Amino acid sequence: MNDLSNAAVKEQQSGFSCKPIPSLALYILLPLFFIGLSVSIFILVVVHNAAFLLSFLLLSALVTSFLAWNALNWRHHNKAAFTCFLNSFPDSDLRLAREGQLVKITGVASCGSLSLETSYERVGRCIYTSTLLYEYGQFGLKPVDVNRSWFQWNLAYCERFSTDFYITDQKSGVRAVVKAGSGCEVIPLIIESKLVTTTKQCKSLSPHFSNWLKDRNLSAEARLLRLEEGYLQEGSTVTVIGMLHKSNDILMIVQPPEIISTGCLWQRLLLPVDIDGMILGIPDKGSNPTLEEMASKQKVFSFEEVIKRKDRTDCLLLIDGKVYDVTPFLEDHPGGDEVLLAAAGKDATDDFEDVGHSFDARAIMEKYLVGEIDSSTVPVVKKFKQQQGSTVTSYKGDEPSLLIKILQFLVPLLILGFAFGLQYLGKKEKAED
Ligand code: HEM
Known part of the structure; x- marks a missing residue:
């Protein structure tokens, strides 16, 4: 477990500075x-x-x-700068990313061996929790924190933790371990929600809040307090910016070893600021759909697109109306990469079924499912028996092209026009005679 509480308090106390x-x-x-x-x-x-x-x-x-x-x-x-940097940084694909590369991965989070629980609302199975207690600095009120300033909400107490977790990259479906646990500097961009706010008119505290304060040796004396809590729970979609590290085939996102600069963020009129740690945030709703949304809106491919993508660097398979991106599976396919490459560029349903793939193979397939075929683009298959008895397949693609279709329409018209012309000339000659 990674205790980020001190960093949060230091951040709060850094006070006024002309930086950046x-x-x-x-x-x-x-x-x-x-x-x-x-x-x-x-x-x-x-x-x-x-x-x-x-x-x-x-x-x-x-x-x-x-x-x-x-x-x-x-x-x-720097919340605005970090958020802008997070949103403008391009999404990485875990299948193609190199060791030591700075990557931005968005995907569904799941807990590792350790999970967290928020201290106030008791939300379990979290990968990040943050509970903050603010008090209003005002004359006559007893302060918890002596370093506070007057007439504003000051952070009086903070509990913030993160832990190692798994992320399933929504681009590639590949899973990686995010090393946000012990020893990692994490820059969380998670907004806490206000759970309790006492006002001058209503300073009484609920028993749950009083107990929460008592458990932490904080004064439960009636004063202006605000309690905020934020968390990232298992199953939520998160975005991480960190460095990719590969160890024994395990993909890990770790804290970048060096400070990174955001560069000038002109879209928000912000000067460059330094990033010293791994960024943990939630994706921009508009640009990053969740895995569930992705699943419901799976891509519909045209037949032409699928048959075009048939090489080692980009290989799609069409099996039973579904499209599988098997590029990362080529090396691992027990039947060899050549058979997969040979099955690409056409409807591979028969090839796949002829092998008699096991139940396991069918379960593996799901991992590479990227969409389905637009059936209206699939050429109609005409099957006819050859004399030898073998089946020959021909596609609509062999049918007359547009030019031929136009000619088929124009030629009879021309013949008709020519016939009428001859008839007219014949009648004219007769009349002259
Ligand atoms: C996403 C698609 C595919 C997946 C996930 C997949 C997976 C597998 C797996 C797991 C095996 C091991 C045997 C088994 O468990 O059944 C296998 C074997 C094999 N696969 Fe595939 N396969 C795919 C597509 C294809 C296609 C399109 C062909 C084309 C002919 C093919 C040809 C073979 C062959 C020849 C073997 C070896 C069979 C043997 O030696 O027993 N596979 N495949």
């Missing part, structure tokens, strides 16, 4: 501001033109807002 704006930038901007202001006032007094002063003030306001926005985001623990 470099101090050098501030040292340069401040004198520039005063020079610009003096020059524009001088122009206003001497030339009686206020345009320069107005433009300068507008520019200064824009720069100040940009810096203030960045400083504010820093105070809120």
